[in-house]
Amino acid sequence: MTLALSGKEVGTGLEEKFPGSIVESSQDSILVKSEFLLPVATYLKDTPELDFNYLASVTAVDYYDYFEVVYHLTSLPHNHSLVLKTRCYGRDNPSLPSVVSLWRGADYQEREVYDLMGISFTGHPNLKRIFLWEGFEGHPLRRDYL
Amino acid sequence: MAIRTEPFVINMGPQHPSTHGVFRMRVTLDGEVVIDLEPVFGYLHRGIEKLVEGRTYTQIIPITDRLDYAASMSNNLAYVLAVEKLAGIPVPERAEYLRVIMAELQRIASHLLGVGSFLNDCGAFFTPFMYMWREREKIVDLFDMVCGQRLTYNYMRIGGVSHDVPDEFLVALDKFVKSMPHFIDEYDQLLAENEILLVRSKSVGILPKELAINSSASGPVLRGSG
Numbered sequence: 001m002t003l004a005l006s007g008k009e010v011g012t013g014l015e016e017k018f019p020g021s022i023v024e025s026s027q028d029s030i031l032v033k034s035e036f037l038l039p040v041a042t043y044l045k046d047t048p049e050l051d052f053n054y055l056a057s058v059t060a061v062d063y064y065d066y067f068e069v070v071y072h073l074t075s076l077p078h079n080h081s082l083v084l085k086t087r088c089y090g091r092d093n094p095s096l097p098s099v100v101s102l103w104r105g106a107d108y109q110e111r112e113v114y115d116l117m118g119i120s121f122t123g124h125p126n127l128k129r130i131f132l133w134e135g136f137e138g139h140p141l142r143r144d145y146l
Numbered sequence: 147m148a149i150r151t152e153p154f155v156i157n158m159g160p161q162h163p164s165t166h167g168v169f170r171m172r173v174t175l176d177g178e179v180v181i182d183l184e185p186v187f188g189y190l191h192r193g194i195e196k197l198v199e200g201r202t203y204t205q206i207i208p209i210t211d212r213l214d215y216a217a218s219m220s221n222n223l224a225y226v227l228a229v230e231k232l233a234g235i236p237v238p239e240r241a242e243y244l245r246v247i248m249a250e251l252q253r254i255a256s257h258l259l260g261v262g263s264f265l266n267d268c269g270a271f272f273t274p275f276m277y278m279w280r281e282r283e284k285i286v287d288l289f290d291m292v293c294g295q296r297l298t299y300n301y302m303r304i305g306g307v308s309h310d311v312p313d314e315f316l317v318a319l320d321k322f323v324k325s326m327p328h329f330i331d332e333y334d335q336l337l338a339e340n341e342i343l344l345v346r347s348k349s350v351g352i353l354p355k356e357l358a359i360n361s362s363a364s365g366p367v368l369r370g371s372g
Contacts, residue, residue, distance in 0.1 A: 055362050076359060105362025116195075131191040140196050 003080040004028070010050070010082060014040055029070075029083035037086050038097045044073060044082070045102050051075045052082065055099070058109035060117045062143045067094050067119055088119060091144075098124040116141040151177045160189045180351075203229050203304060211298035216259050219252035219289070222302035229304050241306035247319070248292070248301060254326070255285040260366075265337070268346045274336060281329050284322050291315045 011025025014032070021036035032040050044052045052073040061068045071084040088094040098121035099106045110121045111130040118139030121127055129136060138145050159170040168189040174182035194213065198206045210225040211218040223245055230237060237245075262278030286296045292311050293301040301308050337343055353363065358371035 053359050056364075057362075103362065104357075104360050109362075131188040133188070140193060145196075 002074060005080050005082045007083065010044075014043070017043060023087075029085050031068075031085045031087070034086045034088055034096050038099070038102075041071070041084070041099050041102055044084070049078075050082075051077050053077070055103035055105045055109075056081075058099075058106055058113060060113045060119060060141075062117060062141065064143050065089075067117060069096060069113065069119065071099070091142075093120065094118070095120040095122055097122055098127075100124055115139070118142060149177075153181060160186075207302060207304075208298065208300040211300055215297055216256045217252055218297065218299045219248045219301060220256075222299065223249050226302045226304050233304075235305045237306055240310070244307050244311060245302065248289070248299075248307075251285050251288060251319075255282045258282040258285075261333075261337075265340075265343060268342055270340065270342045274333075274340075277333065277336065281322075281326065284318075288315060288318055288322065291318065 006027055007025045007030040008027060011022050011030045014030065015022045018036055018039060021032050021040055023031040023033055025031065044050050052075045054074040054076050056072040056074050057070075058072075059070050061070065066087045066089045068085055068087050071086075072081065073084055074081045086096065088096050096119060098110055100110065100121075101123065107124070107126070108130060110124055111127060113119050114121060114124075114127055115129040115131055116139055128134065132140075153174050153176045155172060155174050157170065158173055160168040170186040170189070172184040172186065173180055194209060198209055201209075207222055207225060210221040213221045229235070258278040258281055262275040262282075265274040266272060289299055289301075290296050292315055293299045293308060295301075353361075353367070353371045355372045358368050363371065
């Protein structure tokens with residue numbers, strides 16, 4: 001069974017490496033500031049003892065005051081996992097850096113988040129709707145889409 | 147001497163004969179080799195997440211049946227496990243055993259359906275499919291006994307299952323479990339040296355291990371890459 005790493009322990013290490021990057025860390029997950037998303041993700045992927053080579057899912061939650069994007073990471077060599085979260089604010093054009101350059105698997109997942117939640121991912125090679133058609137208005141999984 | 151051809155773009159689907167989960171592919175071909183492929187999704191997008199926003203937790207269970215008609219039990223289970231984890235609801239031990247039995251039977255049935263239709267699509271029309279279907283039918287009969295449904299079971303409940311299994315279920319299950327290894331050998335004989343299958347699947351479309359991991363491939367696709 002895959003071991004879920006403590007967000008607190010990994011978060012402490014990250015805070016030393018990237019001061020000010022962690023908003024909060026709990027047993028279940030780590031919440032990072034969005035401007036640190038890419039360096040933190042790169043560190044999680046490239047550090048041998050962490051080695052998160054597999055991105056299981058990218059999803060988003062609309063808390064109305066902000067959007068939270070959740071990354072489920074797994075390391076196949078170490079058989080451990082971690083939940084990484086970040087937030088973006090504003091409902092007109094919320095935006096986050098894309099992690100496609102690290103994990104190609106994020107390509108369709110970020111397109112799905114863009115399509116249904118309306119979050120842009122800067123640096124994504126082909127950010128367009130994935131389920132709905134071009135020209136569809138709105139992002140249906142948002143709380144205020146009725 | 148190899149003949150050079152100009153690459154050309156062809157549209158496959160959404161009304162392709164292999165319409166299991168309808169989607170469309172814009173395929174760029176150079177002769178018989180696929181050099182680029184752009185998948186176009188959304189033909190089966192039903193907005194289930196939005197649909198369930200306005201429903202109670204128990205009302206969502208039958209909707210999970212319809213996420214994948216070949217894995218209703220597994221989808222039921224994944225959903226009720228999430229709700230139980232959120233709400234801290236315990237499950238009786240007997241129900242846990244029943245859930246595992248159902249999920250495992252569903253997994254076997256789903257694999258039989260998957261392998262059978264894969265061979266169909268490879269051109270081994272319907273003979274292997276019927277062999278697989280024979281055993282899948284027995285599993286579907288078992289599910290029919292426990293919940294009266296053959297496809298959309300709605301069997302799991304938050305905190306357990308809808309009801310206990312009838313007496314004849316365990317007898318039929320025992321018979322099925324004892325007979326299955328024999329049928330696996332039979333599939334192996336039929337397929338492991340099947341010319342159609344080998345020609346169409348061996349050394350075709352190789353996905354290297356590192357790329358498979360980086361692309362978040364999962365299940366049989368990831369295992370197939372080593």
